Amino acid sequence: MLKRIITIMLLLLTLQSIKELHAQTTKVNNDIYMFHLKDSVYIHTTFFNIEPYGRVSANGLVMIKNGAALMIDTPWNNELTEQLYNYIKDSLNSTVKQLIIGHYHEDCMGGIDYLKSKNVKTISGNVTKQKCIDHKLTVADKTFDKLLKLDFEGTEVICNYFGGGHTADNIVAYITDKNILFGGCLIKSKHSNNLGSIKDAVIEDWDRTVEAVKLKYGNAEIIIPGHGRYGDNSLLDHTIKLVRRYREQVNNPVK
Numbered sequence: 001m002l003k004r005i006i007t008i009m010l011l012l013l014t015l016q017s018i019k020e021l022h023a024q025t026t027k028v029n030n031d032i033y034m035f036h037l038k039d040s041v042y043i044h045t046t047f048f049n050i051e052p053y054g055r056v057s058a059n060g061l062v063m064i065k066n067g068a069a070l071m072i073d074t075p076w077n078n079e080l081t082e083q084l085y086n087y088i089k090d091s092l093n094s095t096v097k098q099l100i101i102g103h104y105h106e107d108c109m110g111g112i113d114y115l116k117s118k119n120v121k122t123i124s125g126n127v128t129k130q131k132c133i134d135h136k137l138t139v140a141d142k143t144f145d146k147l148l149k150l151d152f153e154g155t156e157v158i159c160n161y162f163g164g165g166h167t168a169d170n171i172v173a174y175i176t177d178k179n180i181l182f183g184g185c186l187i188k189s190k191h192s193n194n195l196g197s198i199k200d201a202v203i204e205d206w207d208r209t210v211e212a213v214k215l216k217y218g219n220a221e222i223i224i225p226g227h228g229r230y231g232d233n234s235l236l237d238h239t240i241k242l243v244r245r246y247r248e249q250v251n252n253p254v255k
Contacts, residue, residue, distance in 0.1 A: 028087045031080060040064040041178055043224060044084055046075035048107075058107035059224055061182050062088060062096075063175065065153035069094040071120075072173050072182050073102050073226075074111030081111020085118065096120050098152065100159060101140055102184035103170040104131040105200075107226065112138045123148065125161045127169035160216065163209035164202025166195075166226070170209075174217055181220040186210065188239045189228025195246055196227065203250075207243040210236055 026034045035043040042062040050056045060073035069088050074081045088094050099115050101124040102108040109132075112122060116138065124132075124140035132139045148159040156176040164170070166185040173182045186209065188195065195201065202209075214236040224230045 026091075029083060032075065032084055032087070034062070034087070037180070037222065037230070039178065041175065041180060043230060044071075044075070046080050046084070048076035048080070056107075056227070058227055059184075059230075060108075061173075061180075061224060063152065063155070063157075063178075064088075064092055064094045065155060067094050068153055069096045070098045070100070070152045070157065071096050071115070072100045073108040073184065074099065074115065076106055077110040078114040081114045084111075085114070098123065098150075099140075100124075100150075100157070100171075100173050101128055102173075102182070102186075102226070103167045104128050104135065104137060105167065105185070108184065109137070112140070116141075123150070123159070125159070125169055125171045127161065128171070131167075131169050160213075162212040162216075163205050165206040165209045166198075167200045168202050172213055172217070174220070179219070179221040181213075181217045181223045183213070183223050183225055183235070185226030186213070186239075187223060187225040187235050188242055189225045190231050190235060190238055191228055192225075192238075192242065195242055198246075203243065203247060207240045207247075210239050210243070214240075 024036045028034060031047045033045045037043055040063055044060045044062055045057050047055050047057050060071060063070045075084055085096055088096055097120060099120050099122045116122060122140040123142045126143045126145050129139050129143045146161050150157040158174045159171055161171045170184055170186040172186060218233055220233055222230055223233060223235045225235060
């Protein structure tokens with residue numbers, strides 16, 4: 001009898017969690033979803049077909065204050081970015097004013113040209129700038145070396161470059177008064193059981209880079225990875241574990 005009661009209680013809790021999740025998620029269209037995280041902070045998740053993987057999702061962040069919006073990472077391309085921009089303008093009554101770029105891949109800056117056409121100020125790390133030059137991509141308006149403290153409508157946003165990982169140029173962004181860390185593709189979600197695409201990865205540095213993030217922002221309440229569900233600071237240790245497991249498998253292959 002007790003076992004049955006516990007089972008029913010767990011089922012009710014699961015159903016409630018699903019209900020709450022859907023209540024906080026807005027479907028913009030079939031490719032774009034907005035998840036209300038806390039206060040004026042949203043995760044934008046967009047889907048795009050990537051061969052040979054199929055339909056792949058990627059996360060970005062939107063913070064709104066005083067009718068202005070800060071975006072961290074764009075959707076995959078200009079078309080999706082235009083759709084998200086218009087949703088923010090028409091449904092959230094805010095205008096995107098600034099963009100922070102996590103790294104040079106399309107799931108971070110595929111829509112930079114559209115936002116520049118709307119006079120959005122764009123920011124990236126210096127390593128990303130060089131990557132963009134090397135790959136003949138659009139360069140951000142403003143760049144920084146290791147650290148940038150940004151005042152967005154009275155809210156401090158700190159951008160840090162700690163080193164290579166998923167790419168040589170990946171940065172993180174921390175919203176001070178929200179205790180939210182946007183880790184981007186440097187950080188893996190809890191449900192990730194591998195490192196995903198590593199064609200541009202700096203495997204030898206990745207775990208040390210995340211250790212540096214942990215030392216600085218290990219008390220972050222919410223951490224947002226580039227793909228998959230957000231989580232707490234356990235995502236940092238999870239990422240370190242995945243990197244070291246991969247390296248161990250490469251160095252000691254099963255015969």
